[in-house]
Amino acid sequence: MDLLRFITAGSVDDGKSTLIGRLLYDSKSIMIDQLAAIEKQSKNKEQGEIDLALLTDGLRAEREQGITIDVAYKYFSTPKRKFIIADAPGHIQYTRNMVTGASTADLAIILIDARNGVVEQTRRHSIITSLLNIPHVVVAINKMDLVDYSQDVYNNIVIDYAEVAKSLGLKDVTYIPLSAAFGDNIVEKSPKLAWYEGAPLLEFLESVEVDKDINLADPRFPVQYVIRPQTDDLHDYRGYAGKVISGIYKKGDAITVLPSGRTSTISAIEHNGKQVEEVFAPQSAILHLEDDIDISRGDIIVKSDNLPKLTQELEVVLCWMDSKPLVAGNKYLLQINSKVVKSVIKEIEYKLDVNTLQKTEATSAALNDVIKVKIKTASPVPYDSYSDLRENGGAILIDETSHVTVGACMIQ
Template identity: 75%
Template sequence: MDILRFLTAGSVDDGKSTLIGRLLYDSKSIMVDQLEAIERSTKNREEGQVDLALLTDGLRAEREQGITIDVAYKYFSTPKRKFIIADTPGHIQYTRNMVTGASNSDLAIILIDARHGVVEQTRRHSIIVSLLNLPHVVVAINKMDLVKYSEEVYNNIVIDYSQVAKSLGLKNVSYIPISALNGDNIVEKAETMPWYEGESLLGLLETVEVHEDINLTEGRFPVQYVIRPQTEELPDYRGYAGKIISGIYRKGDKVVVQPSGVESTISAVEVGGKEVEEAFAPQSAVLHLKDDVDISRGDILVKQDAPVQVAQEFEVVLCWMSNTPLIPRNRYLLQINSRTVRCVVKELEYKLNVNSLEKELSPVSAGLNDVVKATIKTASPIAFDSYKKLRANGGAILIDETSNVTVGACMISTEATEKPFWPEI
């Protein structure tokens, strides 16, 4: 059974937490004692309704303010698929939290209040989804019960958002009218909107194809561990363990060890402790090479017919996640997959307004939640791809050397032939 990772995003009070609570409630994924606790603390006791938002708004500050602050991860499953949900905050001051939730997601649900339509925060969240190159977007037009389930209201919002999606290049966009509070079109099709001919939200989530989003062309295998038992039974065993992040690896394939550039040939492929004919993303595997070459954690085995970029200086789009400002010439650790190197942020080209896409050129610093275009120089070469081309090998993080705290999320954008991250809208 495969797993779909998705996030919810929307303006404050658009109903993100209620939507997730409804999915959990209607799919019978809530423990009895948890449901009883929610019923005791519900805000709608007098109305006879359970406040489903409390299932995800777990922090005391969230309950007191009635908003989502941190990223809340919830898990549930149906007979068709397992799901991991990231409920992300709607406030602009929590941009970093949304980036965190989106970084490993396959799909984004963008909620729109049917009474208000496409607003500034809708555009901001859509920009971040575009930045993180999520392959699927579902636009859930919520609170349809408050506009009397109007087909005209729904159609007007679809037209407005379609323009935003087109300008940002969003892919595979679907639209669903819902009422998270009442459960309309969440798990089952709603009789209240007979004019809607599409699937329910859960039906769409169960059937969306995520395997098609896995890149099986460019072979990328970051080495996490070198296995050398050095026992009498296995005196010459040398295996390179890791997770295949893209591509397919077979015995006899020509590979290049990057960033050293040493060439070799795969002599054996193991999955689950057994030798197999091939292994593919996203499997964990052990690869064996014909030649005894110098390979260690952080190196990446690249298929010879799908070269990777190797450099010490490159451009990134960077979301800053620390209260301590980012100032050019500051030094950090950069981690991309299993490789960690020292680096310096050479310069900031511009700071991006994530509401309007306006650029502030040559900023002197970047603060918490800022998104900037920056140039990074590393102490030693790294092998990478453009984030737009291959998310799995184009994303990195910056780590504070002293505290080991993650302070920035990077999307590498250095290919000369690549279109800019930010289209004009």
């Protein structure tokens, strides 16, 4: 059974938490004791209704304010697929939280209140979705019950959002009218929305194809661990363990190890404790090489006829996540997959307005800012452009003293 990771985003009170609660409730993915707990806490208990938003707004501060302020991860499954949901906050001061939740998402659900249509926060969330290169977008037009399930309202929002999608280059966009509060078009098609010919939300999430999003053309294998048991039985065993983040590796392939540039040939491949002829993304494996060459954690094994870029000068769009400002000259650890190198911020090129995509000059970055910077690394870094292969184009900046993640990077 495959896995779909998706994120929900929208303005405050668009119904994100209620939507997720409805998905969990209607797909019978709630534990009995959990259901009993939220029934006790529900504000609408007098009317016999439960507040489904309480399933995700788990922090006390969130409940007091009636908003989502952190990324809440929920897990559920149906007979067809497993799901991981990231419920991201809508406030602009939590841009970093949305970036965190969206960084591994296959799909984004952008909620729009049918009464309000496309608003500034809709554009901002769409811009972040575009920056993070999320391949699939669902525009969930919620609260259709408050506009009498009007097809005209739905059509007008579709027309407005199509302009946003076109300007951002969002290609795979699906529009679904629904009412999270009453369950219309969540799990089953609603007779109140009989004019809508598409699938309800859950059916669409079960059927959207994500296998095609996996890059099988550019083989990349970051080494996570070098296995050298050095026992009597396995005296000469030397295996390189990691995850195939893209591409296909076969026994006999000519490979290059970066950043050293040393070459060899794959002599054997292990997967799930067995010898196999090939492995492909996103499988984990152990590669064996014909030559004993110096390889350590953080190196990347690639095919010799398909090399990534290798440089010490990186141009990066990043979301700043620290309360301390980012200024040129600051030093951080940069981590891309399992490779960690020392780095310095050479230059801040501009600040990006996540509401309008307008670029402005900047000499520093504050919490939640999105900026373009030039980074110099202490040693060469093998990478692909984030827009081409985000598995090998995404990185993080780490504070050298506190080891806190302070920046989410998209290498250009």
